[in-house]
Each structure stands twice: as C-alpha cells, then as structure tokens.
Amino acid sequence: MSALAEANALLFAEAAALDERRWEDWLALFTEDCLYHVPAWRDEVTPTTDPRTEISIIHCAGRAQLAERVQRITGGRSVASLPPPRTAHVVGNVMLVEASDAALRVKSVWASHVFNVKRQDQHVFFSRVEHTLVRQDSAWRIARRHALLLNDRLPTMLDIYSL
C-alpha cells in the first residue's frame, strides 16, 4: 500500500470507530503520549496556537486523558452523554504533507454529523484536521491530532464524537 493509502485507512478506521462507538478500538489508534488538540479562536480569523498560554476547546495530553473522556461517555453518570448521539463522520480531501518510513503528516477535512436523539436536533461540525502518524509495532498510530473546528458556536456541548 502507498503511504497515502495507509493514511486513508487509518483515518477511515478512526471515523468508523467513532461512529460505531467502538471506544477501545478508537483509543488503540493513539500513541500513549499522543496530543489531541482542538484550538479555540482569538477572533474571526485567528485560531489560538499556543495551548500553554491560550485557550483550547479541547486539549488532551496523552491517551489516558482520552480514556477519561471515554469513561465519562460510557459510564452512565453524565446526563449530557445520554442517550448516545448517532454520528456519521465524513473524511475527505486527505493529503500527505510529509512522509518518511517513521512518520506521516496528513491533512484532511472532517464533516461530523451528530444527531442528538433526546433533543431531536442535529448539527454538522466541520473541521480541518492534521494528523501526525508514527509507526509503532509495524502499524501507524496517531501521535498528534489537531482539529481546527470552523463552526465553533457550539450547540449546548461538544465531545470527541462531534469532531
């Protein structure tokens, strides 16, 4: 498989794991020390860039923090997370920005359709995403997922399945 095809396969696997709520599979796609980052916006055109000094919408350092979110989503103790929403993630415009044997940098666009069953409302969150993939145990893993959410006026809430 070409590097681009491998990147595609991983992104599609991520989207499918989210849509099918296979959380352990989703977590397994990330490296232990991954960075999952969704910056906030400073103004109409400028996202924040330095999470140490500026606000992010989500900033999770390490797979353990992603696992905390999964625990909250699945644990039945968060009224915002129940009943589960139905989602369809559409991934497109996948491009390889950098490629070596050890790492890939991949750009893509995500349209994440979320239907909240209890509220009977739906929303499409769209973002420009950059993945850094590294090879671990002969498979690609996500070392960094940076999603620039473009429609950031959030209807009630947003969680990892909305991105």
Add this chain to the structure above:
Amino acid sequence: MRRADIAGLVDDRPADGVFRVHADAFRSRQVFDLEMATIFEGGWCFAGLDCQVPNPHDFFTTRIGRQPVVVQRGGDGVVRAFLNACRHKGALVCHLQQGNARTHTCQYHGWAYDSAGANVGIKLLRQGEYTPAFHAESHDLHAARCENYRGFLFVSLNPDVPPLAKHLGDMATFLDLIADQSPDGMELLPGTVTYTYRANWKFQVENTGDVYHFTSTHPSYIDVLAGRKAKDGAGADTTTYARFREKELVRGSMCFAHGHSAMWGSNPTPEARPLYASLDEVSARVGEARARWMLYVRNITVFPNVQFAENASLQMRVIRPLAPHLTEMTGYCLAAKGESPAARERRIRQYEEFFNPSGLATPDDTTAYEDCQAGMQAGRIDWHQGYMRGMAVVQQGGDRYAGELGITPQTSAHGGFEMGDETIFHGPYRYWRDRLVAGA
C-alpha cells in the same frame, strides 16, 4: 402583562417559610420581552473588560439585551459605548468582534463616524438638497452610558440609571477579590468559547450559585478526579474539587441589592490555586482576610449578565438571552498577570476541563437546564420547590463571614457543604420581580 400577574410569579412569604418561582418566569414570551426591555435594556449590564481596549481607538462589539453596541476607547482615552447602528438607515457600522479604527464608515451609503461615535461625514452632503430639518438633527451614533469599575466595563442603554458604584454596592468587594489578585491586575487569555443552550437564561444565573447540584450533576467529573488520584496519589490534588468531601467545608451565600449574589466556600485544596504561590505578597497588599477569600471558592453573579466562577480555575461568563428557551453563553479565562508559566498552563487546563462546553462538567449543567426547560412544559407543575433549602438559617444582613470582608449584604446564609443553600436565589428574584413590575 399586568403588574399583579408579574408580582404573582414570585411567591415570597418569608414569615411562612415559603419562597417559590412560577414556571412562567422561564417559559413566557411576554415575561421575556419585559425582561429585555426593563432589565437588560433598562439598566446596567456588563459589557467587557477595560483591558480589551488598551489603546486609543481600540474597540469591541457586543450586544446589550437585543441591541448591537460598540465599546470603544476614543482618541482622548475615554471609553464610550454607542449603538452599532448607522443613523442613515440603521446598518451596522462596525463589523468585527474587536479591532482598532479611528473611524467607522458605513458601507451602505458611506456615512462616517469617529471613534467617539460622532458623525464626521455624510457622503455628498452639499449635493443632497436636504431641508433645514435634516441639518437640525444630530447624526451621531446613539450614545449609551458606560462606566468602569476597576477594569470591569458596564453599559446602560437607559441614561437614567444610578451611578455604577451605587448599582454594584457591596457586590463590588467580590470584584475587588478578582482585581486584586495580582499587583499588576488581571488579564484575559486569548481564545473564547461560545455556546448556546435551549433553555431560559435564569437557569444559568441559578446554577452558578447552586451548591446542591454538584454531587448529582457531576459524578462523571468526580470519577475522573478520583481516577487520577488513585493513579498518582496526592499529585492529583490539582483542582479545587479534588478533595471536596474530605474536609470540614463551609458554604455560604450572600444576596445584595440590585439582584447580585455570591456563593462562597472554604477551599480544601488552596495549594492547587496559582495564587497560592504568591500568598505572602497578596496578604501584605490586601490583608490576611481578603487573601484567604481569594483562595475560597467563589461563584458570583453581577446581575443580570455576568458571572465569575473561581473554583477549578477563574471563569468570566457572559449571559446573552436570545429567547425564553434559548440562551447564548461566552466564556473567558481570566488570569492574574505575571503568574509563572507552569501556573498559567495549569490554570488553562483546569479551565478547559471544567468550564468549556466541550469539557467534563459544564455540558452536564447545560443539559440539566434544557431538561428543566423541557419539563416545565408540564403545565400542572407551575410552582417548583427549588428555592427553600437554607431558609431556616438565612439571616437578614451580614453574617460573621460578611463581617470578615466588611460588607453588608441584604441576606446571608451559611452551613456545611451538604446544606446546598437555595436562599441565594431569593435576592435575584426579588429584584427581578421589582424591576419587571416597575416596567410593566
């Protein structure tokens, strides 16, 4: 609406031990329109911070009630507010959230205004064959009252309001507890998050002072903190809530004139606060009592539209009602200037995790408001029972804790964490009722 109908929305009988609010306060369009006209557009509202317009000609745009407003520092250094609506046909003259501009030129027919809102140009004026009546009118942008209390900017679309200091009264002390945290003052960190929820704005006012909900609304957040603690011991006591059950905690509330309210509580993990590192300096500057209060959990509402929540981190949240059942919120992270990079980063992470609508706590609050709004369609349950905890201990005036701050609230109450005081809502609803009745 008739005055008696509005007055009847609050069942306020302290002698009988009763305080109730009618569900129409949350679901009636007529009530909402009256709230907008009398409370939001008829009195002081929070607009933003002085540090958002540090230089001459800096501006930001906002809304006061339903109305678009520009807040701008003029060339003379004075911060003013004016309606963001051209005098020609009403188009917005300022299109950005923030920026710097000596003039605002309307892009429809080209009328121009300076940074103090004065008209400085009407395109083709001489050729316009205007009548003297036109020339006799002011063409300046409509001015609003704008006053600054220690960097907190308030705007009133109604010119006939008391001075801001009188409106704030002793509530100002709780703003001091924010402003004084650093000798250099506070700053607003870049990056805001805005969200909407499908419920009435007053659910947000209530929730910020609601101690009672925490353990039942946020068990998933409490689980996360417990999980971290189990994993790496004391190192996980990094937020105010990490050990909230383990120590003798006092929780109290105060209501002030004009609808303001404050919930406060002693802090089981003061060392988790960035401020803790500079406690000696702060104590020397503001005294031991106020320094200690700065480390307390404090959730305050400056009625009607701004809240400061200092617990896991320090959030400023601005409430913008859009409809009886729809509200927009914008959250801002405030921080003491000059804190260490490590403290700053920890503040930001705690902020995001607790306060963001994409975090581990706020979505559960917001969803609960939506559930209340949906449940309130049950027309037979007109009166709710959510305002009576703490009524047996609430006292007129200040308790000894208010005395530590040298302030005199209208009412105060304190007890253990589990009392979950609800008298904190009484002052806001009494003022709300009085304003609506006066404006009806």
